[in-house]
Amino acid sequence: MNERSLFAAHALLPTGWARDVLLSWNEQGFLTDVKTQCVCPADTLQAAGPVLPGMPNLHSHAFQRAFGGLTEYRGAAQDSFWSWRSLMYRFAAAITPDQLEAIATGLYVEMLEAGYTSVCEFHYVHHDHDGRPYADDMALSMCLLRASARAGIGLTLLPVLYQTSGFGASPPSEGQRRFIRSTDNMLALLQKLKPLCEAQGARLGLAPHSLRAVPPDSLREALDGLQAMDAKAPVHIHIAEQTAEVDACLAWSGQRPVEWLLDHAPVDARWCLVHATHMGAEEGMRAARTGAVAGLCPSTEANLGDGIFDAASWLQGGGRWGVGSDSHACVNAAEELMLLEYSQRLATRQRNVLATAEQPSVATAMTLAAVAGGAQASARPVAGLAAGQQADLLVLDAQHLLLRDLPSPETMLSAHVFASHRQSALLQVWVGGRLRVQSGRHALHDSALSDGVTARQQLLKNTP
Numbered sequence: 001m002n003e004r005s006l007f008a009a010h011a012l013l014p015t016g017w018a019r020d021v022l023l024s025w026n027e028q029g030f031l032t033d034v035k036t037q038c039v040c041p042a043d044t045l046q047a048a049g050p051v052l053p054g055m056p057n058l059h060s061h062a063f064q065r066a067f068g069g070l071t072e073y074r075g076a077a078q079d080s081f082w083s084w085r086s087l088m089y090r091f092a093a094a095i096t097p098d099q100l101e102a103i104a105t106g107l108y109v110e111m112l113e114a115g116y117t118s119v120c121e122f123h124y125v126h127h128d129h130d131g132r133p134y135a136d137d138m139a140l141s142m143c144l145l146r147a148s149a150r151a152g153i154g155l156t157l158l159p160v161l162y163q164t165s166g167f168g169a170s171p172p173s174e175g176q177r178r179f180i181r182s183t184d185n186m187l188a189l190l191q192k193l194k195p196l197c198e199a200q201g202a203r204l205g206l207a208p209h210s211l212r213a214v215p216p217d218s219l220r221e222a223l224d225g226l227q228a229m230d231a232k233a234p235v236h237i238h239i240a241e242q243t244a245e246v247d248a249c250l251a252w253s254g255q256r257p258v259e260w261l262l263d264h265a266p267v268d269a270r271w272c273l274v275h276a277t278h279m280g281a282e283e284g285m286r287a288a289r290t291g292a293v294a295g296l297c298p299s300t301e302a303n304l305g306d307g308i309f310d311a312a313s314w315l316q317g318g319g320r321w322g323v324g325s326d327s328h329a330c331v332n333a334a335e336e337l338m339l340l341e342y343s344q345r346l347a348t349r350q351r352n353v354l355a356t357a358e359q360p361s362v363a364t365a366m367t368l369a370a371v372a373g374g375a376q377a378s379a380r381p382v383a384g385l386a387a388g389q390q391a392d393l394l395v396l397d398a399q400h401l402l403l404r405d406l407p408s409p410e411t412m413l414s415a416h417v418f419a420s421h422r423q424s425a426l427l428q429v430w431v432g433g434r435l436r437v438q439s440g441r442h443a444l445h446d447s448a449l450s451d452g453v454t455a456r457q458q459l460l461k462n463t464p
Helices: 062-067 081-094 097-113 141-153 182-201 216-229 243-253 257-264 282-290 299-303 311-316 333-348 361-378 409-418 443-461
Strands: 002-013 014-027 031-035 044-046 052-054 055-060 116-124 154-161 237-238 271-274 293-296 320-323 393-396 427-433 434-438
Touching: 002 361, 002 409, 014 361, 031 257, 031 361, 052 361, 055 271, 055 293, 055 361, 062 081, 062 097, 062 443, 097 116, 097 141, 097 434, 097 443, 116 216, 116 361, 116 427, 141 154, 141 182, 154 182, 182 216, 216 257, 237 257, 243 257, 257 293, 282 311, 293 361, 299 443, 320 333, 320 361, 320 393, 333 361, 333 409, 361 409, 393 409, 393 434
Parallel strands: 002 044, 002 052, 055 116, 116 154, 237 271, 271 293, 293 320
Antiparallel strands: 002 014, 014 031, 052 393, 393 427, 427 434
């Protein structure tokens, strides 16, 4: 049996659905050929359902998976992102390196089983509990590199620059003590991490946490240093997530956050604007035209009460987008797509909002857009089923109860996104030409998730 090829009766290519597709890859796991309308060779494995491109997860805080479901109570007359953040800080203050690695490994196994084949890790817990650096300053970053390697998920590592608690260089709070780095220290960390990421096939970038956490001079110096190190490195930033953030930025600068960023930073296609929920029409159009990706995390944005992204305006400007699971209230690629589309339906009181003229099937249109945007934000060759891209792919189970005997691959994908238990219809997941999930389960499902539960129990005992 040829272990570097897969034949699919139906496969979703960047140009749309194709029939009788033969996918071939090399020893390094990169697609070398994608042939359509061909006959299946005798020595080639045949997919048991439609083949989809693997989905990049463009925004993750791995440690936050540990408190999923534990913040769903109201502790004040009005609960919000800001009260949730105080609870999150308690977990961030208590987590150990071993716990982080165990939780991240279990999470990455969950992601693979849920259709994510790569992840952008927005990593901001850097130091020991007292805020002092570990003897090995890379200790917590290395936990994430090891976790991704063990699970077999692709990684874009984004160490976070975090210096202040608010606009105008307000000093950091006690809850932020493990996050804080000087700009020079961050650039030194990136220099040390770069060869280690490259050796593993991971991508390294930078995440200025937000405009409220990185003063203008530091932002400029960090971007200049990153440019000198790697001119193509991705840059991710939280921006315009909350209306309170917008109001504070207006009070500080007289401009809205995205507007200020566009006027003061070289925003281009390397950038991922995470959330970007609260943009005015003009700044949204300007941002879309830069080529930056909007990093949308519908389940977390709903969980935190952030608001609804204005997709219609963004797309009018030719904007690109992808999806992430952020705080991991939900770990399911198809569910993020469903929630994004449903939020747009609620906002516009229309249906199939994110379908396009080229792709009237909304699940197909969204999958292609999210893969392309996620790949751009990842700065890795994971942009779908095309020669030169990594062989990251998903196989839907054509015999799944809600997919069986449907008339086309488009309707099977629609059922996967909008009608099935979503994750349950995924039969296989391949990353870099290696089969990571078979019959819906990862080889490490039991051990990695059990270790993550144990780490969570330990963490809960030590969280004030």
